[in-house]
Structure formats: structure tokens, C-alpha cells
Amino acid sequence: MAVLTYREAIRAALSEELTRDENVVLMGEEVAQFHGAYKVSEGLLEKFGPDRIVDTPISEAGFIGMGVGASMLGVRPVMELMFWSFYSVAFDQILNNAANVRYMSGGLINCPIVIRGPANGGTNVGATHSHTPENVLANHPGVKVIVPATAADAKGLLKSAIRDNDPCFFLENTILYGEKGEVSDDPELLIPLGLADVKRKGTDLTIVTYGRCVLHSLAAADILEKEHDVSVEVVDLRTIRPLDIDTVLASVKKTHRVLIVEEQKPFASVGSQLAYMIQREAFDELDGPIHRLATIDAPAIYSPPVEVEQLPNPQRVLKAALAAVE
């Protein structure tokens, strides 16, 4: 075990998988010489050379599509999007080609590609750079969607994604890159996709969340326990698709109250899907309506202090949690 930042944990996963499998390559804008726009790939060029760590032009449709094509012939590309927001210019390659090629070929073709990069608001970069498309991505059968909250999860899940034979979309968070945590240095320690993690045990309220909102929810849970005598269980989904609904339902059966916290615009969000599934499968366990806290429904505002209020934050979670246990 070592204490690593989320950034270092992702780098460690990349390094270990590049070492393990010569078919793995890392590509993207500024990943090599520049050491990564967010320094995730720092040192990898020196270690693995320019055939494995490849700087691309600013050309997402071109290079993501190229990665999809290369993956069909057995390369296992890890493609970095500087921001997941830029997926929109490669939408056809990601969600028509990568997502559909196995199906349309009747199962003859696999697409073992990983597309990774940060997807979050909160850095005052405005609406074009603040998309959180996990709901849009997960709406496409054929793909897997991972949103890790901690350094240990980021490493173990990325390793699983790289070894997976289906297209995996891995959504990181620029604000989490500097967060530290204990991370295993065992190169064979993988965290399976589709397995949620109870980050805090509790009895009065289940908060279902993922990504950076896990941290907000844990912070709010502390306050709820100390100041309001409310015991909160925090379930971190970690993976959006496949979805570990069983862990969610087990928690609901214990607490009977649910708050979903997500950095998502509310309409047709991940939380919408969760709320449907919880009421469908645990209706009799619920002591009240399912509550949800999402991003305030507007394009991402620039104004720095106001953007904090647009996104979920510990105070907003606290307020929403109190409403949910009323």
C-alpha cells in the first residue's frame, strides 16, 4: 500500500497495464511530450517510448475513430480526451462505431477500447467544458461507463477497463486528481466493473452517489451524524453501466429512505434511472419518496462562487438529506 493521488493512481494503472500487455497504447492530446494536460501521463513517454505513448493532433473524431479501428484489429488503445466534454465532436465514432460495431456485426467484432479523461464542472470553465455525459453514454447498450471517486478505485477500475473486451468509458475528475488515498501496489489487484462500494455505513438514510459527489456526501454525512443524529449510508456506484443495483437495494432495505446525489443535469439523468429502479424493485421498503440532488438545471455557469452552488456540495447535500429524512 502507498498513499497516492488520484492522478498518480491512474498513472500507476496505465503503467502497469502498458507493462503487462504490449497491445496497450495511450493516445491523446498532449499525453506524451507535454506529460498530459493534467499530468496524468507524466513520465510514461520516457518509460514506454513514442510508439506506446502517442501525442495526437486536436482531432477527436479522427483519433478516437482511429482507436476504434485499431481496437478491432487487436490493439488495446487507451484514448485520453483532454475533457470528456470534447466527446461531442467524436460522438459518431464513440456512440455509433464503438458502441454498435459488435452488435451490427452479429458479435463478430470486438472493440476493446478505453476512452478516458475528466468529466466535471466546478472549475469555472463554462458550459462547453463542464459536461458530465455518463447518462448519455450509458444510454447506449454495448458500452461500459465508470466514474471513480477515489484513488484506489480509479486504479483498480481502470485496470479492469483496460482488460475488458467491451468499449469502456472512464470518467475522471480534474478536482479529484490531487486527492490522496491508500492504493494497493499489487499489479493484479483489480476492482471489478459493476460493483458498488458502501463508503460509509448507516441506518437512517441511503445516499446513492458516484464520482466527486461521494466526497460531498461523506462530508455531509459527518455533519448529519454529529449535528442532527442522522446515520447515513453512502453507496458509491463506481460504475454506472453495468450497474450494481443489488447493493443499492440492500441499503434501501436497511434505511428505507433514499437520496440520490449526482453531478448531472436532472432531466433523464443517472438518478432518474436509479429512482425508477428503486421504486420498481423496493417499493414496499420505502418510507418516503425518493429524493434527488442534482446540478441546478442550466448550462454550467462561469461565475466562480455561483458555480459552487450550481453543483452538489456538502451544504446542498446536507439540506437535501434533512428533507429526505423529515
Next chain:
Amino acid sequence: MSKKAAPTAESKVSCTGQSASAPINANLSKEEKIELHRKMVRIRRFEERSLRSYQSKKIGGFLHLYIGQEAVAVGCCSLMGKNDHVITAYRDHGHAMAVGMDTKALMAELYGKITGCSKGKGGSMHYFAPSLNYWGGHGIVGGQIPLGTGLAYALKYKKLTGAAMAFMGDGAVNQGAVHEAYNLAALWNLPVIFVIENNGYSMGTSQERSSAGPGLAQRAEAYGMNWGTCFGHDIYEVRATMDKFLTLAREKHQPAVVEIDTYRYRGHSVADPDKTYRTREEIEEYRNTKDPIQLFQKTLLAEGVITEALIEQIDTEAKAEADLAADFAEASPFPTPDDIQKDVYWEADNADKRTSKGRLFFD
């Protein structure tokens, strides 16, 4: 005529011109030449048969026919070696047959049957045969071109001597993804040939109404890439031209754009009434003077390679094969609703090897 400017004099080689004497053609055996002819005839008869099935409502969706363009796919694909790969757009029946896909599976796919090459999940626009180095069959105009570039990337990464041919129509050349792929291929010296099958019309919009600049292949100059044009009604010329560029790709990792002049006799798809953007006379002119099958037939007769009797026999056999494929398709079962969620995830289809947890499918 609303087609583009006439090809250069150099590329207007007739069937009895220089191309026939190019080594790649001169070295063909009699049997190999007959096989080229046979493939073109088989494609045409297959598609004519599919059109009848479409008209009798056996086939749904779109049906983009390749009739008139056969020399392009057959000529190009006849040059494929073990490590050469092909990808194309939605007008993909000709390429599929050119690489050797079985007509029964192709027709069954059109009929939406489980015996189809994609188990009835792809349809006309989405034929695939990775075992034959054939990567589709793609529905979005130009969307396959980055994938073809990726095939070339994989070849180079794995240090295999081969090339990818990424086919597109003249309508695809104005898509951004195509230009991004050009840039990547030229920047990284990837062994890919971008083949523009210029049939003059992007759906119903002629080249002069859709594409700026002096020529489509010439845009390669902006990327420092090789380019060429060729008279695609002559299979010898297709082979001679493509052989040159494929060799450069395989041996020197030089990508290229090759614009092959061709023509489709049918509408953009069967749904196109084909009455608004070109004249009957134009179509007849092509049929009468530039039909790739007729031209090659004449050449082979002049070379003494083929006889009228053999031409007749090949045609009869091709019609019979198409009928057999239609019978097979007709007799085959449809997929069932239980099949809908198969072939979505590798992990779901290989449950014994699954490592992930959780639900993959939702209701």
C-alpha cells in the same frame, strides 16, 4: 451532364490501353481473369435479385445498389494480400462479395434472417467479415474513414506488411472526420489508401453542387499525400492504379487518396425515384459505353481468354446463385426477440468469462 470535369487524359486509359500491359494485369492467368469477370457478374446478378426481393417487400430499410460500380470493388479487392484490409460505407454489397463473402449469408441478412452474416442485426448497410479482413459496411457517411485509418495504424503498430483500403463515396469527402483521418494518416505515415468511388452524385447532389476545388483526390496535396485518379469502368486500370498505391503503402507506409471514376445506374437507394438530378440519357450513355462488365467482357473476348459460351454460362450460374441465395434467405428463420439482447456485450455473450458484476441490461 452534371458530373465532374472529365478525368485527365492520362487516366482515361481504355480497356486495351496501358493498364492491360501493367505487370499486375499481364501476369494474371486466364483463370484469374475469368474470375474477375465472374465476380462482377455475380455481384450484379445478386443485386438485381435483391432488388426484386425488395420490391416484393421481402427486404426492409434501405437498399443501396452498387450496380455499375462493380469494377471498383472487384478490382481493388482482387489485390488483397493476407494483411490487407477493407472497410467501406453503406453501399457495401459489392465489396462484401469481392472479398469472398457467401451470397446466401448476404441475402439472408437483407431478409433480416438469423442466418444472415450479421444474424439479421445489421442489414444491407452493415455487412462484416473480419475473417476475410472485411470490416464493414458503415451507415454514416465518412464515419468509417477514421476506422480504416485505425486498421492501418494497427498494421503498422504490429509491424505487419499490409495496407488498409478505406472506401467512401464522393459525398463523404466533405465530412470532417474524413479530413481528420487524412491528416492522421499523412502525419503518421500509415499504410492506408483512401478510395473515393466517385459516382458523380452524393445522393442527389452532383459533385459540382457539393464539392469545391479542382478535384476530390487532389485535396490530398494539402496533406502532403500521394493521390491519383483512375477510370473505374476498366478493371485493369483499377488494378494497375491501386497496385501502385498499395505497394507504396505496404512497403513504404505511404498513404494515398485515389479517386476512381465510376457510375451507379440505380438511384442512391431503392427509395430514390431518381428523376430529379440526372437524365435518363446520361444513365443510358454510361450503360452503353462504360459498363464495367461489358467492357471487360469485350477485352477478354479480344484476348481470347473467354468465349461467348462461357460468358453465357457464367451469367446463368450467377443468376442461379442469386436465386439460390434468395431461396435460402426465404427459407431461413427470423431471429427471435430472445436474440435482440445477444451480441451487445462480449461479456454477456461469454458469461463464463465475465469479470464484471451488476446489470448490463435494463428494462
